[in-house]
Amino acid sequence: MAANKFNGNSDYGIGIGLRIPHYHHIFEHKPTVGWFEIISENFMVDAGRPLAVLDQILERYRVVQHGVSMYFGSAEPLNREHLTRLKKLVKRTKTPWLTDHLCWGSVDGRYTHDLLPMPYTFEAAELTASKIREARDFLEVPIAVENVSSYAEFHVSEMTEWQFLNEVVERADCGILLDVNNIYVSSRNHSFDPYDYLNAVPAERVAQIHIAGHSKFEKYILDTHDHPVIDPVWELYEHAIRKVGATPTLLEWDDRIPSFDEVHAEALKAAKYLPAAVAK
Amino acid sequence: MNLLELQRRMAGAIMAPLGAGDRVTRAASAEVGAILTPNDRLSSTERLEIYAKSYWYRILDGLYDDFPGLRAIVGVRAFDRLSRAYLAEMPSQSYTLRNLGSRLPEWLARHPEYAGKNPALALDIVRLEWAHVVAFDGPEEKVLGPEDLLELTPQMTFRLQPYISLLALEYPVDDLHLRVSQLAEGRGDASNAVMRHRERRAVKRFTMQREAIYVAVFRKDDSVYFRRMTADEFRLLDALRGGKPVGEAIDSVFGESALPVEELRTRIEEWFRSWSEAGWFCYPGGEA
Numbered sequence: 101m102a103a104n105k106f107n108g109n110s111d112y113g114i115g116i117g118l119r120i121p122h123y124h125h126i127f128e129h130k131p132t133v134g135w136f137e138i139i140s141e142n143f144m145v146d147a148g149r150p151l152a153v154l155d156q157i158l159e160r161y162r163v164v165q166h167g168v169s170m171y172f173g174s175a176e177p178l179n180r181e182h183l184t185r186l187k188k189l190v191k192r193t194k195t196p197w198l199t200d201h202l203c204w205g206s207v208d209g210r211y212t213h214d215l216l217p218m219p220y221t222f223e224a225a226e227l228t229a230s231k232i233r234e235a236r237d238f239l240e241v242p243i244a245v246e247n248v249s250s251y252a253e254f255h256v257s258e259m260t261e262w263q264f265l266n267e268v269v270e271r272a273d274c275g276i277l278l279d280v281n282n283i284y285v286s287s288r289n290h291s292f293d294p295y296d297y298l299n300a301v302p303a304e305r306v307a308q309i310h311i312a313g314h315s316k317f318e319k320y321i322l323d324t325h326d327h328p329v330i331d332p333v334w335e336l337y338e339h340a341i342r343k344v345g346a347t348p349t350l351l352e353w354d355d356r357i358p359s360f361d362e363v364h365a366e367a368l369k370a371a372k373y374l375p376a377a378v379a380k
Numbered sequence: 381m382n383l384l385e386l387q388r389r390m391a392g393a394i395m396a397p398l399g400a401g402d403r404v405t406r407a408a409s410a411e412v413g414a415i416l417t418p419n420d421r422l423s424s425t426e427r428l429e430i431y432a433k434s435y436w437y438r439i440l441d442g443l444y445d446d447f448p449g450l451r452a453i454v455g456v457r458a459f460d461r462l463s464r465a466y467l468a469e470m471p472s473q474s475y476t477l478r479n480l481g482s483r484l485p486e487w488l489a490r491h492p493e494y495a496g497k498n499p500a501l502a503l504d505i506v507r508l509e510w511a512h513v514v515a516f517d518g519p520e521e522k523v524l525g526p527e528d529l530l531e532l533t534p535q536m537t538f539r540l541q542p543y544i545s546l547l548a549l550e551y552p553v554d555d556l557h558l559r560v561s562q563l564a565e566g567r568g569d570a571s572n573a574v575m576r577h578r579e580r581r582a583v584k585r586f587t588m589q590r591e592a593i594y595v596a597v598f599r600k601d602d603s604v605y606f607r608r609m610t611a612d613e614f615r616l617l618d619a620l621r622g623g624k625p626v627g628e629a630i631d632s633v634f635g636e637s638a639l640p641v642e643e644l645r646t647r648i649e650e651w652f653r654s655w656s657e658a659g660w661f662c663y664p665g666g667e668a
Contacts, residue, residue: 141476141569146519149602169475175384207387211472252416252427319421325572354572
């Protein structure tokens with residue numbers, strides 16, 4: 101299950117996000133890391149230091165691209181400049197697969213820079229799937245979409261989030277970046293059983309898994325990526341691995357970022373749930 | 381309500397300026413009631429507010445990072461007011477936060493009421509800081525090196541690397557930027573939610589004496605530099621960037637000059653050598 105057509109039949113194990121505060125440590129100590137996930141948008145530039153850093157990383161490490169602003173679910177067409185720059189980066193990194201979110205975030209050319217939840221309608225599922233297909237055909241790389249954390253639900257929704265996810269990935273014939281922390285966060289915010297969600301996910305489409313920490317507020321939970329992974333999320337992760345098999349796994353830590361060693365050690369906790377052969 | 385209409389209404393409510401205490405306004409609240417459901421803990425307005433705050437704090441942090449000198453000049457509170465007004469009028473039109481401040485120099489020139497006690501100083505620093513962003517990762521084209529300039533003729537024209545900005549400034553804000561940017565933190569786009577401003581460090585407010593300077597903002601070995609120039613060097617380079625042939629550009633700067641021809645020639649040759657060695661010229665056709 102680890103290697104499938106949605107992750108380029110790769111055998112990647114545990115990775116971490118490439119973040120600016122860790123650059124110095126990485127270049128000085130050259131730690132052994134299974135792979136790095138980069139935020140595509142941070143490297144979709146013309147020239148300069150970001151690309152110089154990336155090239156140094158690519159000399160030594162495997163990299164997978166993760167996007168935050170493709171907005172497959174936005175009603176407007178895909179941004180052609182975005183796609184063109186993304187393809188240039190795909191050629192540079194040779195990412196075996198590429199991920200972005202099952203969400204929207206722009207309308208009429210204005211960008212929110214956020215991952216806004218979809219209304220779970222058949223109209224939205226078809227439009228989103230068609231844009232994923234269009235992007236995949238243009239980029240010529242497998243695409244997996246990530247379930248987002250959400251804090252709102254729409255009157256117009258016609259199905260559950262996991263039914264919507266299935267509708268989209270089946271229509272698009274694409275992979276899933278299964279974020280078990282996001283499932284946990286949304287389950288608490290919307291009062292559903294996260295295991296119902298996990299059990300409904302088509303295992304054969306899971307290309308990658310995300311784990312992360314979050315923040316608790318009085319009335320809701322927020323996906324802040326600024327804490328270690330909590331036990332209930334590890335339990336969800338364990339359940340997911342049992343269901344889908346060993347799968348490339350990535351820890352996200354984007355705010356209040358601790359030392360490289362702390363982030364890496366947190367990610368490597370996932371090894372406990374993975375077969376030894378891939379837990380590297 | 382179809383998808384486009386829903387997204388227009390939802391985005392409008394999220395991107396509407398926050399009210400007192402960073403709460404969503406009544407208008408936004410009224411709009412979202414027809415779109416979002418409440419649950420047993422949160423009203424539809426409270427649900428909207430999570431997204432509205434995340435939106436505003438993320439983009440405010442983006443500007444905060446890119447313009448450390450401007451906030452040192454106008455002060456942190458005034459910078460926050462300025463940022464909110466700018467972003468309300470000029471919402472992001474790009475998929476990346478990198479471009480968030482691209483229209484700030486032009487906007488601030490139209491809105492001096494947000495530029496503090498010394499608008500000229502604020503405008504100088506905002507131009508310099510946006511030029512810094514451009515120089516950091518702007519496009520680079522195939523370099524025209526010193527060997528390509530061996531046979532300089534009056535008819536030749538030149539293109540400057542797109543990442544270079546030439547700025548005529550009323551204040552020596554290059555020094556100011558270097559001082560305050562040591563405090564700046566790196567950042568990038570990310571997928572986490574934002575529910576708070578990053579900590580605002582108290583920065584000593586700066587003021588300075590007027591002193592006209594000419595600066596090239598450029599990149600070398602992946603680092604951004606400011607290089608001061610004389611007025612004549614600036615005007616010649618600016619004329620070349622504007623597309624004037626070498627002879628015409630030199631005439632436009634030195635046509636009335638009383639300098640001896642040999643001294644003029646030596647000076648101009650040194651400039652051209654310096655510019656070409658720094659890789660500032662690129663091929664006229666834009667070959668990459």
